[in-house]
Amino acid sequence: MAKLADFQIKAIAKLTESMNDEKKEVVLKSPTGSGKTIIITHFMDEYGKGHFNNVFVWLTPGKGNLEEQSKAKMDAYIHNSSTKLLSDVMTYGFKENDACFINWEKLTKKGNTALKESERTNFLEHIERAHREGLEFTIIIDESHQNDTVRASDLIELFKPKKIIRTSATPKNYTNATLIEVSESDVIAEGLIKKMLIINENFGGNLEIESPVNFLLDKALDKLDELKSGFAERKAIINPLMVVQLPNNSDALLDEIERYLATKHITYENGLLAVWLSDKKQNLEEIEELNAKPTIVIIKQAIATGWDCPRAHILVKLRENTRETFEIQTIGRIRRMPEVKHYENDLLDSCYLYTFDERFTEGVKLHLGKGALDAAKLFLKNELRNITLITEHKTGVGAPRDxxxxxxxxxxxxxxxxxxxxxxxxxxxxxxxxxxxxxxxxxxxxxxxxxxxxxxxxxxxxxxxxxxxxxxxxxxxxxxxxxxxxxxxxxxxxxxxxxxxxxxxxxxxxxxxxxxxxxxxxxxxxxxxxxxxxxxxxxxxxxxxVNIQVALDLKDITEREITIPKEFLFTFDGNNRVQREYESSVYKGYLSSAEIRSDSEKTFEKYCNDSKEVEWVYRNGDKGNDYLSIVYQDNFGKQKSFYPDYILSKNGEIWIVETKGGFSRSGSSEDIDRYSPKKFEVLKRYLTKHNLKGGFVRKDKSNNELFICTENYKDDIKDECWTILSEIL
Known part of the structure; x- marks a missing residue:
């Protein structure tokens, strides 16, 4: 059995404790390189020793045969463990203390065979038989951020699990779940991942370059030579690896890189260059070994989930013309320490990123921001399931271009x-x-x-x-x-x-x-x-x-009747001290800490909840066919969809309200939507057509009041078009 780090032992203990608490779900948030598989497999072994009638089902993403890798790791870490793949389950069914590693997509993708009726007992019948035999399922969802779908949720429900454990370096947050978090600093302290990420080292203040690709590769190759010398001085048999990440649709760039590396005598033929693309794979055999021959591997936008190559020290991310999100998980692939220890040498204890992607920091912020909110699935109240609305859809054909x-x-x-x-x-x-x-x-x-x-x-x-x-x-x-x-x-x-x-x-x-x-x-x-x-x-x-209006011919709009969605993923700030349930919401469990919300939206939701005349309020979605949208055109005749923020009922009348950025204490506008005047006019057209009421609501910070505009829109709170909301709604 592998020696466990202190933080891994603590995580295993917390997982074991969580099996007995009242919350059905557990979220294990642990950085890439921290040994999530080691933590979970040892937990499964420990828990199985003292509990009867338990079956673990480990669900993995569809790419990279991760279920086979995870099973192999458990077989290596835990001797005499009872591990199975889906094929084994289909043959032998579920038995006590089983650890079953199953690929999500084999069960959830359309056209799969595992759930179809056939001559052998199908998968559903195996689950039902296990239930009849008194077995209880604990579901482990690996890389849970990749599999949050309705079909996946339905699959989980088949098991009627007593516990669901979700693991990821970047999990979506789940409400009413026990969070077990392994801190990045603890993983660094144990020597499992590198101490530092160094970005564009020694680039200086201003650069004059002939070829961006050659410049980055030269910088990275120089660093690769330094790393090789550093390991040689320590007599460590480690051949550091450089990962070159291409943007999508970059065949010409691939050719350019291959030609340039050939001038440095790094080729597929001599084994120093490897490639891992969907349509091209070379020299990948045992590339993860610490002394494997390839010194550079070329990949595209995303490395296969679960790829583990501790000798990878350098990432060269080549800039693209399109705006693709910088995936922070990719950095994780160069952060592992090759011998699971620090060398107390800054050169060897660091990893290196070289890129001219001027927007990569935005990708990092976007990714880190996603982890800041809690989430819960809420359900529509039964008495409101028959409310209908008319939504408009674009035809896909705008006015002729001029x-x-x-x-x-x-x-x-x-x-x-x-x-x-x-x-x-x-x-x-x-x-x-x-x-x-x-x-x-x-x-x-x-x-x-x-x-x-x-x-x-x-x-x-x-x-x-x-x-x-x-x-x-x-x-x-x-x-x-x-x-x-x-x-x-x-x-x-x-x-x-x-x-x-x-x-x-x-x-x-x-x-x-x-x-x-x-x-x-x-x-x-x-x-x-x-x-x-x-x-x-x-x-x-x-x-x-520009004040050039293109008239929208209503025959270019398609209309459809919709109802309020029966369920939705509600995001909120779980750290907010006030967690008041808004009874006015159409969804049971809707909280005052709802996020992401503007100041105007938060104030409006509180206003509706406090109002004795508002019977219910629905926060509309902002994208998709299931939500209320109204079609309008920009100044060049292009059709766009406008999704008003709120639909509500006051004394039996339907109101549609759009909230916008407020007015500052000095009266200046904080609305950043350039299309507000156009959206206001199209909302008026929609309300008139369907005999409804509504308008735009904004907050005046000088008096902390909400104001509504229903007739003529002006971006000036002093204009008489704005009326205190409480006088109208």
């Missing part, structure tokens, strides 16, 4: 927003003063520094670096094309039309009488790439802010 209208709209917006004239030199100065970058080079930002723990605070303290790359029309032509295409998608314009608009507005070599800038063609490339996110924001404002 490129000349788009051009004129964007031209007018830029003139108004930046006070532009016919003098292009003046215009350049105006736009530059407000943040636009003008350069013949490609200028981007990345970050450098080090983080000890994966927290938002540490990532926010990283130092920014400007990257200056000479424009190469061949290499950057593809990026320019991608950026223009993305901007075009936003406006529902094909690439050719979007490119024409940009060239007419900004390129001196394309004729247009109302030109805003007078840039050379190469400068236009750099202008679009360097200012892509700024352009995107301005185009969004042009779509919503």
């Amino acid at each position: 490129a000349s209208l788009s051009l004129k709209t964007m031209e007018n917006y830029f003139k108004d927003e930046y006070e532009l004239t016919k003098k292009t030199t003046h215009n350049k100065n105006k736009m530059e003063a407000k943040g636009y970058k003008f350069s013949e080079n490609i200028i981007k930002q990345t970050f450098t520094g080090q983080v000890h723990t994966l927290t938002v605070e540490e990532f926010e303290n990283l130092e920014k670096i400007n990257l200056v790359e000479p424009l190469n029309t061949h290499r950057h032509g593809r990026e320019y094309h991608n950026r223009v295409s993305t901007l075009g998608v936003q406006l529902s314009l094909p690439y050719e039309q979007m490119n024409t608009i940009i060239r007419r507005l900004f390129d001196k070599n394309v004729e247009y009488k109302n030109k805003l800038l007078n840039l050379e063609t190469k400068e236009v490339y750099a202008f679009v790439i360097n200012n892509f996110y700024r352009l995107k924001e301005d185009f969004r404002s042009a779509m919503s802010g």
Whole structure:
């Protein structure tokens, strides 16, 4: 039996204790590299020794044959354990003290055979037989964040489990569950994972580079050589591994990397290079071994769940043109210590990330933010299950695109927003003063520094670096094309039309009488790439802010009757000292600590609950066919869906209410939705058509009152269109 770390022993003890508490669910939150499998298998063994009639069913995600890996680990850790795979269960059924490792997808995916009637006893009958024999199931859900689906929930219910244990490094939080959390610092202290993640080491303040790919690979290869020397000095038989992560849809980039590494004599043929892609796999045999030959492995956006390669020290994440979320789990793959101990050497006790992905910190914050809330599944009250509403859906076909209208709209917006004239030199100065970058080079930002723990605070303290790359029309032509295409998608314009608009507005070599800038063609490339996110924001404002109304023909809208969903996943702040149940909610168990909610929403929900005239209130969803949506169009004729925040009943009348950001104490608007005026008009149209009541509600922080607007919308709390809510609702 493997020697257990102190934190693992404590986690096993807490799991054992949790089996006797009143809560049905247990959440084991433990960082990648902490040995979740070791913890769970030893817990299963310990618990089985002193309890009769128990069966453990370990459910794993569908990728990577993780159920077989987990079974093999338990067989290695716990001698004479009674482990089974699904095929064994189908043959022999469930027996006392069994540990059954089953792949979710073999049971939940459409078309599976395990649950179909056949000549042999099917899976459901095996469960029912176990129940008749007095066996009780404990369900363990591995990597639980990947399998939170209705079909998976239905599968769990078949077992009628006495306990459900969910494990993950990044679990969704569950209400009314016992949380057992292994701290990252404890895992580091035991030497299981590396002390520090170092990002873009020694990049300096400003960089001038010819090739981003070659630059990153060179930096990482230099670090790889340092690590090899460090291990050689310690006489440790460890060959450190570099993981190169490609973005999706990057076949050309793969070829570029392979060619460049070949110049360094790192190839598939000599065994130093490995690849793990869905359609290409080479040199992966025993790659996890500490002295395996490959020094670099190429992967794509996500490494297979459960991949365990402790010799991986370096991650090179290559930048993509599309915005893909930076997965923090990927960092976990380079954090394990190869010999499960620290060397008290900063070089060897650290892992290294090299990337020009200027948005990776946003991905980290997004991921860490998801873990901040508790969650519970709530159910609709029986007496409200027959309430019906009419929802609108987009036809998928907007008004015909008029490129000349788009051009004129964007031209007018830029003139108004930046006070532009016919003098292009003046215009350049105006736009530059407000943040636009003008350069013949490609200028981007990345970050450098080090983080000890994966927290938002540490990532926010990283130092920014400007990257200056000479424009190469061949290499950057593809990026320019991608950026223009993305901007075009936003406006529902094909690439050719979007490119024409940009060239007419900004390129001196394309004729247009109302030109805003007078840039050379190469400068236009750099202008679009360097200012892509700024352009995107301005185009969004042009779509919503210009007073060009496109009439929406109601025959382009499809309508459907819906009811309030019978269940939904309710998120709330479990640490809030006030956990008052709102009786006015259509859902039983809806709490005052509901999150994520704006200040206006929180105040409105409390108002409804305190009101004697509001019979019920429903918080509408913000995406999907099951919720109330109203269709409207932007200034370029593109159809959009508006999901009002609340539907409620007052004295038997249905009201539809949209809450917006409030007004500050000084009276300034805190509404960040550019489309509010359009949404207000379309809500009025919907209410009139269906003979309902409603409006926009906002909070005035100068007096802490809610105000409602029902007729003419103005973004000014002093306007008479705003009335104190209590006088109307």
